[in-house]
Amino acid sequence: MTDNINSNSVNDNNGINPNNINNGIKTNNIKFIQGNEACVEGALYAGIDFFAGYPITPSTEIAELLSKRLPEKGGKFIQMEDEIASMCAIIGASLTGHKVMTATSGPGFSLKQEALGYACMAEIPCVIVDVQRGGPSTGNPTHVSQGDINQARWGTHGDHAIIALTASNHQDVFEVTVDAFNLAETYRTPVILLFDEVVGHMREKLVIPEKGDLPIVHRLRTSVRKGVDYHPYLPREDGRLPMSDFGAEHRYNVTGLFHDMWGFPSNNPQVVRELLHHLVDKIENNVHTITRYKEHYLEGAEYILISYGSSARSAIHMAKNRRERGEKVGVLELQSIWPFPEAMVREKCANAKAVIVVEMNMGQVMKEVKACVDNPSKVFLANRIDNKLITPTNIKTLLRMIQGRGV
Amino acid sequence: MAIKDYIRQRYFPQMWCPGCGHGIILNSLLRAVDELGLDKNGIVMTSGIGCSARISGYVDFHSLHTLHGRALAFATGVKLSKPELKLLVPMGDGDALAIGGNHFIHAARRNIDITAIVMNNRIYGMTGGQYSPLSGPGKKATTAPYTTIDNEFDVVNLSIAAGASFVARSTAYHVLECIDILKKAIQHKGFSVVEILSQCPTHYGRKNKEGDAAQMLEFQKNTTAKLGSKALENDPTLIPRGIFVDIDAPEYCEEYDKIVHRAMKASQNGKPEEPLVNPLIQQSCVTQ
Incomplete structure (x- = not known):
């Protein structure tokens, strides 16, 4: 059995395989910790300087x-x-x-949406962690759900693009957290980390990479000299906007209103249209470079499970089990949810007899998968919405029905 | 420096109505900054949403025009992450004390070194004249056709109770007094609040038959009096002006620097952090 790590996956950046890493690693780099702690270690590795938050479970x-x-x-x-x-x-x-981050869950994530839209509009790099719990409203603070997928995409008002990453184990939590900081700086955008209660509170092994093992993106600052006009919102040829720190020599305006290249409010129709296009295109046009995923037993799979976060753990367990019995079942684990990796999902699912989306909501990612595969009628949903972790047996029950083998 | 050197003339003319008091306050503020000789690169002006909030676009400082009510929350992030910057936060009455009320009292409670300027014209001007938490009862507004029944906040008393270490009040009419108070507020180490009564002839004045801008300025002159003045003693219904509180109190960023110092020392020594509370005091709390 092979557990392939895809070339586009975040794991590939460092060459570390968490399964056989024991030799040659300093023991104080090996931790047995919660997912939330792994996120903190990742943020520190990425160079976080500032955190503001408010207590909320989980x-x-x-x-x-x-x-x-x-x-x-x-x-x-x-x-x-x-x-x-x-x-x-x-x-x-x-x-x-x-480098900045905040962390929250359901109700707090709702409250953050207003300023999250501001960060999209004003193009401010920042990382927002949402450790998902049962919802809507106060819901179920201490139990798991994956119901905030669409809120991450459309929680703030108005057209915009967003990056949201997720992970199913602590090594990946660490690495996507580092990645989130990198993407925030690269695209000058808020990046959302969609974890869930199980991943956040579960304890497992984490090996902290050595300094330099993972790439770190530093802020791109302007090279415009003092006394020369600096245009904070004039993209370079590659689409990136070099920044200038508050307190440095360039004084400019930042606003949540539509604005021109100086950062000054404008309702000129052309300025409005071009800015909105810029905000969306800078992310949507780079979906291929932002896409992160992993393949587990996917080679020649007739039945493909698409999953993410803690539900992917059950999907992987089930697929391993089925493969051992000779059934061609594999898992496509998504690590970037937004922008949705449509082309990749379509390509991977092209030859599948059936695609089962495994998630703990009422089909939020399933709808995206249905929208992008060649044959939407072969897409099924294996879910749990009772705030309990979906089990391999839950998934197997549906798989057997699809296979025509009864319950 | 000439006052125009503090202004981004590219963005003029400004968008305030004729007769609005906000331009006078902007003038006072820039004169205060000029008289203090502050470096423009060292100033960040953060504002929210409303007529008052547009002030940040017109000044040649680092400027952050944010969300309705949230200016002080953004300013807290700027200040704590770079304490050497001076933070000026002009806000309207609705911006500061309705939607932003919670941020206002908590910024005051922390005593973080930010200067909050409440440009109080007792109305929501930009949306067309709705009543604000500073309108007070018996006033007319587009959302109070039968007059308001809501009581108003007293900005000065609220700020003092919330823990601001510098609290003052003036009016758009009293320009020289305003400059003087703003200079002291900016120099003050800690959270400083300056309430400046401003006039909105377009909405508040028209709805409440207070006349044109000149008459409203006259009203500010006639209905206020200096703290400790004979006039105030003779007529306690007048609104007091002046500096109500100016005390030395631990400032948030300086206190946090001490935390950083202790945390760094403890982590370098590899020793656990010293207990924050004297165990004896803790014990007496438990026994009670």
Whole structure:
């Protein structure tokens, strides 16, 4: 049995295989920790300087840990009066040139949407962790769900593009967290980390890579000299916008209104249209470079399970089990949800007899898969919505029905 | 420096109505900055949404025009991440104390070194004249055709209760007093609040028959009096002006720097952090 890591997956960046890493690694780099702690380790590795947050289950450990770790390295932690203020504070801190993050869950994620839209519009790099719990509303704070997929995409008002990443194990939580900071800087955008309660609270092994093992993207700052006009919102030829820190020599305006290349408000129809296109295109046109996924037993698979986060663990377990019995079942594990990797999913599913989307909501990713595959009628949903982790048996039950082998 | 050197003339003319008090306040603010000789690169002006909030676009500082009510939350992030910057946060009355009320009291509670300027014209001007939490009862507005029944906040008392270490009030009419108070507020280490009564002849004045801009300025002159003045003593219904609170209190960013110092020291020594609370005090709390 092989557990292939795809070339486009984040794991490929470093060549570390978490399954056989014991020799040659300093033991203090090996941790047995919660997923939320793995996220903190990833953020520190990526160079986080500033965190603002508000306590909310099941994400609170991230704030607790960073309140200790950030000042140890000269960084700043602040517990704000609510999630709205936390989101605003990290945007302010990003503008002074720092790498920033906030973490929350369901109701807090709803509150962050207003300022998240501001970060999209004003193009401020920042990372938002949403450790998903049962919803809507207060829902089920201590139990798992994956119901915020569409909120991550469309939670803030107006047309926009967004990047959302996810992970099913702690090594990947670490790596996608580093990746989230990198993508935020590269595209000057908020990046959402869609974890879930099971991944956040579960304990397992994490090997912290050595410095330099994973690439780190630093902020692109303008080379425009003092006294020469700096246009904060004039993209370079490659589409990137070099930044200038608040407090540095270039003084400019930042606003959530449609704005011109100076950052000054404009309702000129051409300025509005071009800015909206820029905001969407900079991400949607780069879907191939943003796409992250893993393949498990996918070669020649007749039945493909598409999953992500903690539900992917059950899907992988089930596929391994079926393969051992000679059935051609594989898993396509998504690590980037938005922008949705349509072309990749279509290609991978082209020869499948059936595609089963395994998730803990009422089919939020399934609808995306149906929209992009050649034959939507072969796409099925294996889900649980009772805030319990979906089990391999749950998935197997559906698979047997699809295979015509009864329940 | 000439006042025009603090302005982004490219963005003029400004969008305020004729007779609006906000331009006078902008003028006072820029004169205060000029008289203090502050470096423009060291100032960040953060604002929210509303007529008042547009002030940030016109000044040649680092400027952050944000979301309705959230200016102080953004400013807190800017300040804490780079404490050497001066933060000026002009807000309208609705912006600061309705949608932004929670951020306002918490910024005051932290005593973070930010200067909050509440440009109080007692109305939502940009949306067309709806009543605000500072309108007070018995006022007319487009959402109060039968007059308001809501009580207003007293910005000064609210700020003091919330923990601001510098609290003052002036009006658009009292330009020189305003400059003087703003200079002190900007120099003050800690959270400073300056409420400046402003006039909105277009909406508030028209709805409440207070006349044109000149008459409204006259009204500010006649209905206010300096703290400690004979006039105020004789007529306590007048609105007091002046500096109500100016105290030294631990400033948030400086206190956080101490945390950083302790955390770095503890992590370098590899020793656990010293307990924050004296165990004896903790014990007495438990026994009680």
